[in-house]
Every structure is written in C-alpha cells, then in structure tokens.
Amino acid sequence: MSALLVAPVVWPLATAAILVLLQGRLPIQRTLSTASAAVQLALAAVLLARVATQGILVVQFGGWDAPFGISFVADHLSAVMVLVNGIMGTAVAVYALRDLDADRERLGYHPMFHVLLAGVNGAFLTGDLFNLYVWFELLLIASFVLLTLGNRREQLEGGIKYVAANLVASMLLLTGIGLLYGATGTLNMADLALKLPLVPDGLATTLAMIFLVAFGIKAAIFPLFFWLPASYHTPPVAISALFGGMLTKVGVYALLRGFTLLFVADVALTHGLLAWIAGITMVVGVLGAAAQTEFRKILSFHIVSQIGYMVMGLAFFTPLGLGGAVFYMVHNIFAKANLFLIAGIARWYAGSFELKKLGGLYRHRPLLAVLFVIAAFSLAGFPPLSGFWAKLVVIRAGFEVQAWPLVAVSLSVGLLTLYSMTKIWLAAFWSPAPAGVELRAGPAPALLYAPVVALALLTLAMGFASAPFFALAERIGAELTDPTGYVRAVLGEAAAAAFVAQGGAR
Amino acid sequence: MKSLILRTTTRPIIVVLLLISIFLLLRGHDLPGGGFIGGLVAAAAAALYAIAFGADAAARLLRVRPELLVGWGMAATVVAGLLGMLAGREFLTGLWWVIAVGDQELKLSTPLLFDVGVYLVVVGVILRFVLSLEER
Numbered sequence: 001m002s003a004l005l006v007a008p009v010v011w012p013l014a015t016a017a018i019l020v021l022l023q024g025r026l027p028i029q030r031t032l033s034t035a036s037a038a039v040q041l042a043l044a045a046v047l048l049a050r051v052a053t054q055g056i057l058v059v060q061f062g063g064w065d066a067p068f069g070i071s072f073v074a075d076h077l078s079a080v081m082v083l084v085n086g087i088m089g090t091a092v093a094v095y096a097l098r099d100l101d102a103d104r105e106r107l108g109y110h111p112m113f114h115v116l117l118a119g120v121n122g123a124f125l126t127g128d129l130f131n132l133y134v135w136f137e138l139l140l141i142a143s144f145v146l147l148t149l150g151n152r153r154e155q156l157e158g159g160i161k162y163v164a165a166n167l168v169a170s171m172l173l174l175t176g177i178g179l180l181y182g183a184t185g186t187l188n189m190a191d192l193a194l195k196l197p198l199v200p201d202g203l204a205t206t207l208a209m210i211f212l213v214a215f216g217i218k219a220a221i222f223p224l225f226f227w228l229p230a231s232y233h234t235p236p237v238a239i240s241a242l243f244g245g246m247l248t249k250v251g252v253y254a255l256l257r258g259f260t261l262l263f264v265a266d267v268a269l270t271h272g273l274l275a276w277i278a279g280i281t282m283v284v285g286v287l288g289a290a291a292q293t294e295f296r297k298i299l300s301f302h303i304v305s306q307i308g309y310m311v312m313g314l315a316f317f318t319p320l321g322l323g324g325a326v327f328y329m330v331h332n333i334f335a336k337a338n339l340f341l342i343a344g345i346a347r348w349y350a351g352s353f354e355l356k357k358l359g360g361l362y363r364h365r366p367l368l369a370v371l372f373v374i375a376a377f378s379l380a381g382f383p384p385l386s387g388f389w390a391k392l393v394v395i396r397a398g399f400e401v402q403a404w405p406l407v408a409v410s411l412s413v414g415l416l417t418l419y420s421m422t423k424i425w426l427a428a429f430w431s432p433a434p435a436g437v438e439l440r441a442g443p444a445p446a447l448l449y450a451p452v453v454a455l456a457l458l459t460l461a462m463g464f465a466s467a468p469f470f471a472l473a474e475r476i477g478a479e480l481t482d483p484t485g486y487v488r489a490v491l492g493e494a495a496a497a498a499f500v501a502q503g504g505a506r
Numbered sequence: 507m508k509s510l511i512l513r514t515t516t517r518p519i520i521v522v523l524l525l526i527s528i529f530l531l532l533r534g535h536d537l538p539g540g541g542f543i544g545g546l547v548a549a550a551a552a553a554l555y556a557i558a559f560g561a562d563a564a565a566r567l568l569r570v571r572p573e574l575l576v577g578w579g580m581a582a583t584v585v586a587g588l589l590g591m592l593a594g595r596e597f598l599t600g601l602w603w604v605i606a607v608g609d610q611e612l613k614l615s616t617p618l619l620f621d622v623g624v625y626l627v628v629v630g631v632i633l634r635f636v637l638s639l640e641e642r
Contacts, residue, residue: 006587006597014584020577062590062598108573 004050005059007043008082008121012036016114026105030097033110037093040117041086048079052472056489058127064456066490067188071127072443073490076476077326081124081253084333087458088246089117089449094239095341098445104149104236108356116142116242123250127490129180132254133173136218138435140166146239147231158231165227166338171219176210183207191491193261193483198503199267206271207336208263215258219251219309221279225304229288229427232284232303233296233353237344240296244303249329252310259314260480275315279409280332282308286416294429295343295353297400298337298420302379305413306332309394312406324393325432327469331378331386331462338375341354342368345452346428348444350437355424360433365442367449369429374456376421378463383413392472393473482506507557516558523551531625541621546626552629561640564633569615571634579626586620592624 015036022029051057051074061070074082100109119139126132140163147161181187183203184195196204213224220228232243255274263270285305292298292430310332313325343353345368350358362369378385391414398407433439445451464470479485484505488496499505527547534540556564566573590599593626605612 002596003591010584017577017580017584020573023573060596063596
C-alpha cells in the first residue's frame with residue numbers, strides 16, 4: 001500500500017533520472033518517456049481504485065508518525081487529480097512525439113517533463129504544508145525550463161513574467177508557512193485543522209489572506225492572473241497544453257484543500273471574498289479572450305475565466321458546490337488541453353495560430369472540425385457535453401445558497417464563452433482559407449490525432465455517461481465538507497474525536 | 507583568465523575546498539552540513555578552477571559531463587528512498603550499518619546515500635551553469 005502511494009512521485013522521478021543519463025539518445029528517450037507516462041497513468045488508476053474501496057490512504061515517510069514526519073495522503077480528490085495528471089501526461093507525451101523539435105528534446109525536454117509530472121503529483125498527495133511548498137517549487141522549476149526551452153524571444157519574455165509572479169507567490173507561501181508554524185507549531189495539514197481553531201481570529205484571518213494570495217497567484221485568479229496570458233501561448237503546443245490543462249489547477253487544488261481543511265474559521269469573510277473573486281475572474285477572463293485574435297491567446301484567457309467557475313463552487317462551500325468545483329476542474333482540464341492540442345493540429349495544416357491566417361479547415365478536415373466542436377462547445381457549456389453538467393452542478397449549488405448575482409454572472413459568462421468559441425469556429429473552420437494561405441495536404445500524423453481523440457472521448461463520456469463521474473464528485477464534495485475522515489486517517493481515532501468535539505465536523 | 511596569482515593560489519585552495527566539501531557531506535546527518543552545502547562547496551572549487559584555467563580545462567578535469575552527475579545523483583536519492591521499502595519499512599526509512607574499524611565505528615546508512623545523491627545533483631547543476639557561462 002505504501003508503495004502505491006509514493007509511486008506517483010517516485011516513478012516519474014526515477015524516470016527523469018534515467019532520462020538524464022540517456023541524454024542525447026533521442027529514440028530511446030522518446031520510447032522510455034512515453035512508456036513511463038503510460039505506466040504512471042496505470043499506477044494512478046490503481047491508486048484511485050484502491051482509495052475507492054479502502055477509503056483514505058496515508059503513508060508516513062521514513063516511519064516518522066504524523067505530525068512529526070511528512071505524510072502523504074490520498075483521499076478521493078487527491079487520487080482523482082493524480083489520475084487526471086496521469087491521463088494528461090500520457091496524452092501530451094504521445095502528442096510531443098510529433099510536435100516537439102529535436103533541438104528541444106536534446107536540451108532536456110524529456111527529463112524535465114517527468115520532473116514536472118512528479119511535482120504535480122507530489123502537490124496533490126502531500127499532507128504537509130511545507131512539503132506542498134517544496135513540490136510547488138519543483139514543478140515551478142521544471143515548468144520554467146519547459147516554458148523557455150528553445151530560447152525564443154517571446155518565450156523568454158513570457159518566462160520572466162511567469163517566474164516573477166510565481167516566485168512572489170512562493171515567497172508569500174513561505175512567509176505564510178513560517179507564520180503558521182509560529183502560531184501553531186505544526187505544518188501537518190490534518191494537525192493544523194485541529195490547531196488552527198485555537199489561533200486568535202485576527203491572526204487566523206491574516207494567515208488565510210496570505211495563503212489566498214499565494215495560492216491565488218498560482219491558480220491565476222483576479223487580479224493575480226496577468227502572468228498566465230503573457231506566457232502560456234509561447235512554448236510549443238504540447239507544453240502549452242499541459243500547462244493550460246494541468247498547472248493552474250494545482251493552484252485551484254491548493255485553494256480547495258486550504259479553504260476546506262484549514263481556513264474555515266470565518267467562512268463568511270473568506271468564502272464571501274472568494275465569491276467576489278470568482279465572479280470578477282470569470283468576467284475579466286472572458287472579456288480578455290473576446291479581444292484576442294490568436295488561437296492560443298484566446299484559450300489562455302479562457303483558462304482564467306474558467307478558474308472563476310471552480311472558485312465559485314468553492315465559495316459556496318456546500319457539498320454540491322465543492323463536488324461541482326472538482327467536476328468542473330476535471331472537465332476543464334480535458335477540454336482545455338484538448339483545444340490547445342487541436343490548435344497545434346490546425347497549425348500543422350495552415351501554418352499559423354493567427355485567426356486571420358486560418359480558414360477552410362472544416363472542408364479540408366471534417367474530423368478535426370468535429371473534434372474541435374466537441375471540446376469547444378463543451379467548454380462553452382452546451383448540453384449534453386461535459387461542460388454543461390459541470391456548469392449545471394455549480395449553478396445549482398448557487399441556487400441552493402441563493403447566490404443570485406453570481407449565478408447570473410456565470411450564466412452570462414457562458415454566453416460570452418460561446419462567442420469566443422464561435423469566433424474561432426467561424427475564422428478557422430467555417431470561412432474559406434484567406435488568400436495566400438495554402439492548406440497542407442493531410443492527414444496530420446496519427447500521433448497528433450490520437451490524444452485529441454482520446455480526450456474528446458473522455459469529454460463525451462463525462463457528458464453522456466456522467467453518473468459515475470457525478471457519484472465520485474459527490475463523494476469528494478462530502479469528504480471536503482467534513483474533513484473528519486481526513487484527520488482520522490492521518491492522526492488516528494483520538495484526534496478525530498477531538499476534531500469533532502471542537503466542532504470541526506460539518 | 508590568465509592571471510599567474512589566481513592560477514597559483516587556485517591549486518592549493520581547490521584541494522582545501524574539496525576536503526571541506528567531503529567533510530561537510532559526511533558530518534551532515536547530525537551536525538550542520540550535508541549533501542547540499544557540501545555540493546555547493548565542491549562546485550565552488552570547480553568553478554574557481556574554470557575561472558582560472560578556462561571551461562575546457564575544468565571539463566577535462568571533471569572527466570564526466572555534469573548532466574551525468576545530475577542523473578546519477580537523482581538515481582541515488584530514489585534508491586536511498588526505495589531501500590527502506592525493500593526492507594519492509596516505509597519509503598525513505600533510514601537503514602543503518604555500523605562497521606567497526608579498529609576502535610572507531612563507521613556508520614553507513616541510506617540517509618548518507620541520499621546525501622551523496624543530493625551532493626552529486628548540486629555539483630552537476632552548478633557546474634552545468636558555470637561551464638555554460640564560461641564557454642560564452
């Protein structure tokens with residue numbers, strides 16, 4: 001059991017070590033990298049199955065019991081996120097086989113890719129706040145290398161903004177962790193859930209705000225999102241897709257964990273603020289996207305907009321809202337990453353990401369058009385695709401708590417999302433190719449299509465056979481709302497009883 | 507940099523720095539020190555050599571490419587964690603082997619292997635930076 005829980009981190013790190021030693025031998029690196037990503041996916045699936053049957057799993061590193069050692073905790077949320085990371089890792093690894101140039105591979109793309117996967121998995125699984133910071137740093141360093149690999153001018157420009165914003169977030173996070181340790185004497189998250197209620201209210205709220213800003217920068221919420229649209233469109237598509245799908249969601253995950261397990265002393269204040277942030281993030285992101293005319297830039301702004309929906313679910317702080325936020329997050333990772341991958345195929349045919357220089361793809365490649373429609377209309381929330389159910393759950397959670405203004409905002413943002421997606425559809429697919437643009441005769445390599453088709457099928461499955469996904473989301477919502485089970489799994493029965501006695505159970 | 511003073515002083519200083527780096531690495535488990543700081547000191551020694559004698563000479567002295575040090579270092583840390591699991595304990599559990607050498611005892615352990623891994627990674631990464639910058 002212990003092996004299964006550390007595997008999502010150890011496996012990619014071991015792979016990265018071997019890939020570094022194989023540096024320069026591209027064919028072996030490619031094979032190993034892709035195969036390892038697939039194995040990681042399989043391991044993640046086994047982990048989720050185990051969590052689903054046995055409940056929350058815990059490992060104490062080095063045999064030092066919590067709260068003194070570092071705990072790895074897999075509840076349903078963590079296990080689902082690790083599985084999603086496995087799916088995205090495999091999809092991108094396959095896509096990169098045809099998308100990435102040999103120069104970037106020689107510069108160390110493959111090992112860094114696996115370090116990134118390890119960092120993301122570590123952030124999802126850790127039950128220790130300082131350890132979370134370490135995984136954040138690991139994935140930040142790996143992502144910085146991947147973002148600037150190739151040294152193009154625009155990449156470096158985007159990379160500087162990305163790193164500057166994220167280093168500020170890391171510093172804030174470290175500051176917050178230091179203060180939290182000073183106030184409570186522990187950094188184990190389950191232990192913090194027990195001890196934070198004893199901290200004076202003012203200090204607890206200050207700490208909550210520091211963490212809100214730190215996680216918020218990483219999740220790209222308003223007004224801390226500027227770095228995302230400035231950088232995510234600059235690297236090759238395979239890397240953009242992984243970033244756009246996965247990376248900001250690590251920040252959202254941290255918000256979800258932090259503001260359900262730790263900072264719940266003054267819900268009216270913290271989650272009220274989150275509701276405002278959610279609404280403004282949605283609107284600003286979608287308006288930013290409406291002004292863009294570059295395929296990947298439109299998508300980048302939509303990432304920001306959709307983070308708003310996830311934060312909205314968190315802000316409601318009900319089982320339905322939290323489950324909805326997670327459902328939305330998973331749907332969004334698949335759909336968003338897929339749109340990036342489709343943008344890459346569109347460029348393979350037409351040679352550009354600029355909507356002005358794209359066109360005629362529907363007549364040229366109907367299959368690609370269908371795949372685009374699935375992902376894009378799912379993103380816009382068209383029934384019966386996955387995005388519709390995702391929005392429906394979050395909005396229904398809004399009905400329950402009667403947050404009418406936020407519900408209204410989210411509905412109109414949905415329409416504006418549709419506008420952006422229609423804009424891409426009209427320009428790139430429906431209208432004829434502009435003069436001077438010669439569409440490359442196809443078909444594009446099957447390895448580019450395979451991950452796109454797989455992700456589209458997942459989007460369809462979440463739409464047409466949504467029952468199991470809902471059941472899982474419901475369970476996650478319940479687990480997040482009442483963290484007693486989390487505390488029990490990490491610290492044992494006595495601590496759980498103390499937690500309930502404190503009124504921590506909800 | 508062709509400076510007679512720098513080149514002459516570099517040779518003895520490097521020996522001292524490398525000895526200190528190994529000293530720091532070995533005492534790191536219970537006392538201040540460890541793989542990270544030891545690796546930095548060793549990298550500083552190599553960087554000094556690269557400044558005094560040029561990047562090519564430093565690369566020749568090192569014999570292996572810095573990337574390989576990173577790879578082997580990462581592998582060593584992962585193995586150090588897995589050995590605990592092979593012994594039927596939790597991941598990263600420290601295993602100790604105490605060997606009597608005369609009237610002293612020599613303590614070998616998986617934390618030491620972990621620290622050696624960190625040491626190699628730090629030396630490899632810093633040297634990659636330094637050599638790349640010196641080559642410009």
